[in-house]
Amino acid sequence: MAQQTVVLYPSPGVGHVVPMVHLAKVFLRHGYDVTMVIAEPPAGSPDFRIVDVDRVAASNPAITFHVLRPVPDADLACPGKPPFLLTLQVLPRYNDALEAFLRSIPRRRLHSLVVGMFTTYAVDVAAKLGVPVYAFFASGAATLAVVTQVPALLAGRRAGLKELGDTPLEFLGVPPFPASHLIGELLERPDDEMCKAVVDVWERIADASGVLVNTFESLESPAVQALRDPRCVPGRVLPPVYCVGPLVGDGTGGARQERDETERHECLAWLDAQPEKSVVFLCFGSRGTHPAEQLREIAVGLDRSGHRFLWAVRRPAGTDGLKDLDMVLPEAFLERTKDRGLIVWSWAPQVEVLRHPSTGAFITHCGWNSTLEAITEGVPMLCWPLYAEQLMNKVFVTEDMRVGVEMEGYRAGIVKAEEVEAKVKLVMESEKGREIRGRAVALKKEAMAALQDGGSSQTSFARFLFDAKNVDGPLGK
Known part of the structure; x- marks a missing residue:
């Protein structure tokens, strides 16, 4: 088994590469060699989320990394076209280079190809070579269930789903939600180039031999059952779904983009001095920014709440030269909250902060x-x-899992200070907050159980390995 190689081909972007690194570590623990192939963005690419491959590779020496050089004549600065559409359109053009790389690996050593959410056109390469191919869905089973059922919803429609506004949509396996909550690209007219591209790339998931999903079964049981239900996609049998998560890191799996791996972030020392479960952590991901007006509302709300906070702030658009937070935040805010709050620019070690005993709540963008x-x-x-x-x-978090509350106002363009104050107090002080915290602790135990020997995710991954030996391909029938 040590001679067999699994090739992982993630979608572009840190948010896709990092969970694929966590998946790679699972393969490594089962004795496989792992090579991760990353498509280098064409020059001038505005939406290929740049990944520092050298840094990720240095953090994960057990994984081999191979970079596909930019395809020639790929102009991703086409006026009038969404950058993400251009990215989807250029990714299939990397297939020839991917094929050449796969051919460089001796056939008997090549176990399988695992593609990402947006690199699914690579299933054609695997089919051409007779290599077993699987999809890795880095989001949850509920999202997979929705995007699997969207083509049937769009079939025959001439108007876009955007026209439905907040009309509730019902999908098998998930609670009803407003049409406006769908992924933006899916709200366009069915014949819109962007909508067609997204639907096409996700429909190719069904051409894989199976789908590995970053979740655990008890977390999203209704959605997982829906994906196994023939009614999910009438007339077509979906490939097997393997819940292999939660695949999360220890804070070092390539997510650290700005600091040496051996340096402990200053915010962790600050957390060490705070009481248990007392700190509200605010972080909005690698792409989440807010205008200065919104930052001021957040600051006022945190100030009025009276609770401790750790806030990772990204500079508002148009303030690249800004060095002093006092220029954006309310007057004397930093001085007034210095004994119970800490603000860090741009990046914080999120996993380590969430793991810290002092962290009591998380204001998040819900990636x-x-x-x-x-x-x-x-x-x-x-x-x-x-x-x-x-x-x-x-x-899914607030209604299915019931481990969170909604911060209202973002859809209107701004979350007011009063809402920040009220929701922080609700989670940190109220009886409802106590119930939410109790469910969060219970889910933590379920997540840990899923990953233990004999747990649902361990068993699911073992079943995937068994099934992979019996699919058509050089290692199968």
Whole structure:
């Protein structure tokens, strides 16, 4: 088995590469060699989320990294086209280079190819070579269930789903949610180039031999059952779904983009001095920014709440030269809260902060990686979604899992200070907050159990390895 190689081909971006690194470590623990192939963005690419491959590789020496050089004549600065659409359109053009790399590995050593959420056109390469191919869905089973059922919803429609506004949509396996909460690209007209591209790339997931999902079964049981239900996609059998999560890191799996791995962040020492479960942590992901007006509202709300806080702030657009937070935040805010608050620029070691005993709540954008990290550490969430599938995740966290509350106002353009104050106090002080915290602790125990020997995710991964030996391909029939 040590001679067999698994090739992982993640979608572009830190939010996709990092969970794929965590998946790689699972393969390594089972005795496989792992090579991660990363597509280097074309020059001028505005939406390929740049990944520092050298830094990720240095943090993970057991994984081999291979970079696919930019495809020639790929102009991703096309006026009038969304950058993400251009990214989706250029990714299939890396297939020839991927094929050449796969051919360089002796056939009997090549166990399988695992593609990401947006690199699914690479299943054609695997089919051409007779290599077993699997998809890794870095988001949750509920999101997978939704995007799997969207093509049937769009079929025959001439108008976009955006016209439905907040009309509730019902999908098998998930609670009803407003149409406006769908991923933005899916709200366009069905014949819109952007909508078609997203639907096409996700429909290719069904061409894989199976789907590895970054979740654990008890967390999203209704959605997982829906994915196994013939009614989910009438007339088509979906490939097997393997819940192998939660795949989260220890804070070092390539997510540290700005600090030496051996240096302990200053905020952790600050947390050491705070009482247990007393700190509200605010962090909005690698792309989450707020205008100066919103930062001021957050600051006022935190000030009025009276609670301790650790706040990772990204500079507002148009303030690249800003060095002094006092220029953005309310007058004397930093001085007034210096004994109970800490603000850090840009980046904080999120996993380590969530794991710290002093952290009591998490104001988050509801990215799936962040959501899983909070669940794994038993930290309740105050949900403030920004983009992508985060609006849906907010619904799943607050209504299905019931380990969070919604921060209201973001859809109108601004969350007021009064809302920040009220929701922080609700989670940190109230009886409802106590119930949410209790459920968060219970989910943490379930997450830990899923990853233990004999746990649901361990068993699911073992079943995947067994099934992989019996699919058509050089190692199979």
